[in-house]
Amino acid sequence: MSTLLIRHARVLVTMDAARREIGDGAIFIRNNVIEQVGTSAELPDQADEIIDATGHVVLPGLINTHHHMFQSLTRAIPAAQDVELFDWLRHLYPIWSGLTPPMIEASTQTAMAELMLSGCTTSSDHLYIYPNGCRLDDSIEAARQIGMRFHAARGAMSVGESQGGLPPDRLVEDEAAILRDTQRLIETHHDACRHAMTRIVVAPCSPFSVSPDLMRESALLARGHHVSLHTHLAENSNDVAYSREKFNMTPAQYAESCGWVGPDVWHAHCVQLDPKGIALFARTGTGVAHCACSNMRLASGIAPVRAMLDAGVPVGLGVDGSASNDGAHMLGEVRQAMLLQRVGFGPTAMTARQALEMATLGGAKVLNRDDIGALAPGMSADVVMFDMAQIGYAGALHDPVAALVFCTPTTVSVSVINGRVVVREGQCTTVDLGVVVERHNRLAAELVG
Numbered sequence: 489m490s491t492l493l494i495r496h497a498r499v500l501v502t503m504d505a506a507r508r509e510i511g512d513g514a515i516f517i518r519n520n521v522i523e524q525v526g527t528s529a530e531l532p533d534q535a536d537e538i539i540d541a542t543g544h545v546v547l548p549g550l551i552n553t554h555h556h557m558f559q560s561l562t563r564a565i566p567a568a569q570d571v572e573l574f575d576w577l578r579h580l581y582p583i584w585s586g587l588t589p590p591m592i593e594a595s596t597q598t599a600m601a602e603l604m605l606s607g608c609t610t611s612s613d614h615l616y617i618y619p620n621g622c623r624l625d626d627s628i629e630a631a632r633q634i635g636m637r638f639h640a641a642r643g644a645m646s647v648g649e650s651q652g653g654l655p656p657d658r659l660v661e662d663e664a665a666i667l668r669d670t671q672r673l674i675e676t677h678h679d680a681c682r683h684a685m686t687r688i689v690v691a692p693c694s695p696f697s698v699s700p701d702l703m704r705e706s707a708l709l710a711r712g713h714h715v716s717l718h719t720h721l722a723e724n725s726n727d728v729a730y731s732r733e734k735f736n737m738t739p740a741q742y743a744e745s746c747g748w749v750g751p752d753v754w755h756a757h758c759v760q761l762d763p764k765g766i767a768l769f770a771r772t773g774t775g776v777a778h779c780a781c782s783n784m785r786l787a788s789g790i791a792p793v794r795a796m797l798d799a800g801v802p803v804g805l806g807v808d809g810s811a812s813n814d815g816a817h818m819l820g821e822v823r824q825a826m827l828l829q830r831v832g833f834g835p836t837a838m839t840a841r842q843a844l845e846m847a848t849l850g851g852a853k854v855l856n857r858d859d860i861g862a863l864a865p866g867m868s869a870d871v872v873m874f875d876m877a878q879i880g881y882a883g884a885l886h887d888p889v890a891a892l893v894f895c896t897p898t899t900v901s902v903s904v905i906n907g908r909v910v911v912r913e914g915q916c917t918t919v920d921l922g923v924v925v926e927r928h929n930r931l932a933a934e935l936v937g
């Protein structure tokens with residue numbers, strides 16, 4: 489048994505039922521679980537390790553609900569810089585066909601280190617390309633080494649160009665093989681227990697790269713094993729046009745027709761989700777991963793997040809793949825989500841605290857978890873600390889919590905995941921970041937040529 493006490497936080501943001509923000513806040517952790525939360529005076533003054541949070545805002549670890557970590561190898565590719573989604577994909581598919589298992593492992597570590605430093609403690613990753621012997625196991629192994637809580641989504645593409653899909657034929661897989669491998673991954677890696685560090689998600693890539701059959705079979709497989717479902721939906725107007733042309737349905741109607749609604753389902757983007765789709769998602773508890781930066785980068789549009797939240801749709805945030813962001817700064821994503829709703833729907837469309845709530849409680853709901861996203865007794869010990877003495881916050885300490893979202897995003901000084909200190913004094917403790925970045929850059933150069 490080991491105990492960890494974090495105390496003297498300038499503000500401790502709980503995201504508990506009362507949304508308490510505690511001045512001179514403290515949190516007492518035993519092993520991987522939060523045991524007590526309160527003021528420093530109320531909590532024990534002894535522990536195996538004590539971290540002084542003076543001058544810091546302490547938050548529940550942020551939750552990233554959509555990513556493609558392998559894309560960290562192909563950021564800012566010149567030919568894909570100034571195009572919309574479908575052309576962007578057509579430029580990148582041929583490069584991604586050169587991915588190898590060491591590239592998956594290296595890019596996952598890079599992406600996770602970047603996320604961890606930016607306040608993220610739980611991430612999903614949607615890996616949908618498996619050339620040259622790549623496996624989702626490569627990502628899972630990397631996550632275990634670095635210590636991030638991980639929802640590994642077994643993506644897939646099965647409809648190539650010759651069948652009317654978008655990806656080149658050589659990148660698609662056989663549908664029976666996809667389902668077999670997904671089942672193997674669930675049986676090998678999925679942990680259904682509270683405080684689980686590894687969960688498997690069933691995740692065909694998108695309506696324009698898999699068949700309705702695979703969508704339906706995936707839903708049956710997931711429900712048979714009580715695991716979640718994830719895909720891309722209604723990302724931009726071309727995506728909607730494809731759905732109307734191929735299936736004679738809106739994306740939301742298509743999702744419903746394949747069994748892809750419910751509290752165990754979340755869809756990335758939903759920029760073009762129509763009012764009927766929003767009502768459907770609210771009624772069924774279907775979640776959305778909102779990816780503000782990616783939507784801006786690809787000029788996909790402004791997702792109607794305000795309307796989704798008002799209707800009761802669970803909404804989390806996602807940095808999306810690093811080829812369409814091209815950063816993976818989770819606190820930065822919170823800021824962009826707030827700003828983008830204001831661009832679309834006015835200055836009161838989203839407050840700083842509402843944006844932070846999407847990145848914590850919202851993300852937990854979307855991932856179908858009730859053990860992360862808040863600092864409260866019985867929750868997983870995922871805690872991050874931001875130092876408010878940094879230059880970017882100077883003059884904003886009248887409201888330190890809002891300052892985190894309004895001001896230029898910074899990196900954490902401390903991150904604790906599942907009770908383990910994975911960032912200390914702003915440095916990753918579980919990997920040598922210099923080595924990780926050097927290897928990543930070498931493999932990126934090899935891949936892009």
Ligand SMILES: [Zn+2]
Binds near residue numbers: 555556756
């Ligand atoms: Zn995506």
